[in-house]
Amino acid sequence: MGSTGKLNSSSSELDLDRPNIEDYLPSGSSIQQEPHGKLRLRDLLDISPTLSEAAGAIVDDSFTRCFKSNPPEPWNWNVYLFPLWCFGVVVRYLVLFPARVLVLTIGWIIFLSSFIPVHFLLKGHDKWRKKIERFLVEIICSFFVASWTGVVKYHGPRPSIRPKQVFVANHTSMIDFIILEQMTAFAVIMQKHPGWVGLLQSTILESVGCIWFNRSEAKDREIVAKKLRDHVQGADNNPLLIFPEGTCVNNHYTVMFKKGAFELGCTVCPVAIKYNKIFVDAFWNSRKQSFTMHLLQLMTSWAVVCDVWYLEPQTLRPGETPIEFAERVRDIISVRAGLKKVPWDGYLKYSRPSPKHRERKQQNFADSVLRRLEEK
Amino acid sequence: MLTQYDIEEVQEHCNNLFSQHEIVSLYQRFCQLDRNAKGFIPADEFLSVPEYAMNPLSQRLLKMEDGLNFKDFVAFLSAFSAKASTNQKIEHFRTFSIKGFQIWLLDNSEICTVVYPTKCCMVYDSDSNGKVSLNDILEVLRDLSGAFMSAEQREEILSHVQQEAGYSKSSYLKLDDFIKVLGHSGLKMDVEVPVD
Numbered sequence: 001m002g003s004t005g006k007l008n009s010s011s012s013e014l015d016l017d018r019p020n021i022e023d024y025l026p027s028g029s030s031i032q033q034e035p036h037g038k039l040r041l042r043d044l045l046d047i048s049p050t051l052s053e054a055a056g057a058i059v060d061d062s063f064t065r066c067f068k069s070n071p072p073e074p075w076n077w078n079v080y081l082f083p084l085w086c087f088g089v090v091v092r093y094l095v096l097f098p099a100r101v102l103v104l105t106i107g108w109i110i111f112l113s114s115f116i117p118v119h120f121l122l123k124g125h126d127k128w129r130k131k132i133e134r135f136l137v138e139i140i141c142s143f144f145v146a147s148w149t150g151v152v153k154y155h156g157p158r159p160s161i162r163p164k165q166v167f168v169a170n171h172t173s174m175i176d177f178i179i180l181e182q183m184t185a186f187a188v189i190m191q192k193h194p195g196w197v198g199l200l201q202s203t204i205l206e207s208v209g210c211i212w213f214n215r216s217e218a219k220d221r222e223i224v225a226k227k228l229r230d231h232v233q234g235a236d237n238n239p240l241l242i243f244p245e246g247t248c249v250n251n252h253y254t255v256m257f258k259k260g261a262f263e264l265g266c267t268v269c270p271v272a273i274k275y276n277k278i279f280v281d282a283f284w285n286s287r288k289q290s291f292t293m294h295l296l297q298l299m300t301s302w303a304v305v306c307d308v309w310y311l312e313p314q315t316l317r318p319g320e321t322p323i324e325f326a327e328r329v330r331d332i333i334s335v336r337a338g339l340k341k342v343p344w345d346g347y348l349k350y351s352r353p354s355p356k357h358r359e360r361k362q363q364n365f366a367d368s369v370l371r372r373l374e375e376k
Numbered sequence: 377m378l379t380q381y382d383i384e385e386v387q388e389h390c391n392n393l394f395s396q397h398e399i400v401s402l403y404q405r406f407c408q409l410d411r412n413a414k415g416f417i418p419a420d421e422f423l424s425v426p427e428y429a430m431n432p433l434s435q436r437l438l439k440m441e442d443g444l445n446f447k448d449f450v451a452f453l454s455a456f457s458a459k460a461s462t463n464q465k466i467e468h469f470r471t472f473s474i475k476g477f478q479i480w481l482l483d484n485s486e487i488c489t490v491v492y493p494t495k496c497c498m499v500y501d502s503d504s505n506g507k508v509s510l511n512d513i514l515e516v517l518r519d520l521s522g523a524f525m526s527a528e529q530r531e532e533i534l535s536h537v538q539q540e541a542g543y544s545k546s547s548y549l550k551l552d553d554f555i556k557v558l559g560h561s562g563l564k565m566d567v568e569v570p571v572d
Contacts, residue, residue: 038540039533039536039537039540040537040540040541041537041538041540041541041543041557042557042558043537044513044517044533044534044537045496045500045513045549045554045557045558046496046558047433047496047499047516047520048492048496050431050432050433050520051433051437051456051495051496051499052456052566052567053427053431054428054431054433054434054437055453055455055456055567056427056456056567056568057425057427057428057431058405058409058422058425058428058441058453059402059405059453059456059567059568059569059570060405060568060569060570061425061426061427061428062427063425063426063427064408064425068408344426348426352423352424352426352429353426353429353430357430358429358430358431358432358522359522359523359524361430361431361432362432362520362521362522362523362524363522363524365432365520365521365524366520366521366522366524366525367524369521369525369533370525370529370533373529373532373533373536
């Protein structure tokens, strides 16, 4: 995609949340050479730049691409590959899947039989209780990862747990959290889900200290920002893991990072996660699949293979705004994991773009025409 | 799934302005946008593409795009194909038709001098009667400039260019006028269809 965008951080820029989109869109659609000379009829009738931008967006656009899950090409289409594939299906569904369910059940039994007593009996001794609960959560996450035959390679020095530190990572599926949690018990900020996931969230994840948000609530941002600040100030709290994209993306692109994590005055430790698609496509398309179906899909595949890179902690540089900081960290993560950057806000999945972008185009057009009207 | 027969039918409908590979790619895109497999793309889906929603002409185009089946979808986009920007001559009479609104293209003219003006004309002509009134031009001007131009300024601009080009206040512009004004300007309107 285009060159690194320059950020318009002047206070006259109304839309402080995003960099200049024109820097990212393909060069053909950028504002063409300013027409000069007297205004003529053909300047009014010639709507070709705007029309071709609209048509370009219809034919292909960088936002939809972020959430496209490409189904793998069928390779089992001939006499000897098909029986092999059938055999593979039999092994996956009738051998691996029951074994994995067994492993997971054992894991849950061990976890619940330790967690419940510890939670109630050690009510008074909070420090010990927290330590043991943290350890138990790491254990159950390892069981989950084992149940998908997870092959996770961790790279880079694991950052030491210090106060005033947050971790940010790119987001492909809810399993990102489980994969990271098996190494270190993070506190995470998550959308509250319905069903059994919600139940797990309100019971077990409470013990590692999680923060809930609700996308549909308008005032939610300020409430969440306060909760984040309170959490990082607390010395005893588990390190906070944030997915600044705010939504699951298909592991080929990164969408804009929300600045909330970057204005807490803490060190930000970037974590990059890249899944190997040959074994399974770990992208959770929440519009197409429920989380249960997604887990079942993982448990009936061969393996979940991924790389996790712990990258060098970053701090806000003097003179840098939180948005620039967020973009800089997004750059670091995208380069490490081989992801392309797009200038869209992940929440556009759920809402329309603000009219400010259209207004900018309209303003440019109006200014250009009015200026030429003056030239007699 | 598209058979070769289907592809050829669509190709003919769009005046051969897309190659077969491009039609296959467009079909994948159509299926992606037609999320509920209804056979046409509802206006809502177009607006869910942020790049499209930010375009000032998006609402106007939606009137032409709403409820397009795949054949019409390709025909609609054919004005933006790479072939439409070449100097190839039009062979035999060809029509541009979308939702019953038809325009006949003239034999022996170069594609690029005719197709773009035709497309622009179709966008301006909001009531699809083949004539573009000055009010239509004012409306498109309002879409393009938004709140940054007052109604008086728009009127002023329109009368200025009108006088200059020699049209009176009550004239209508037809396709021929569009071709005359825009035809030989070397407009480039093509859009790249990603072919895997």
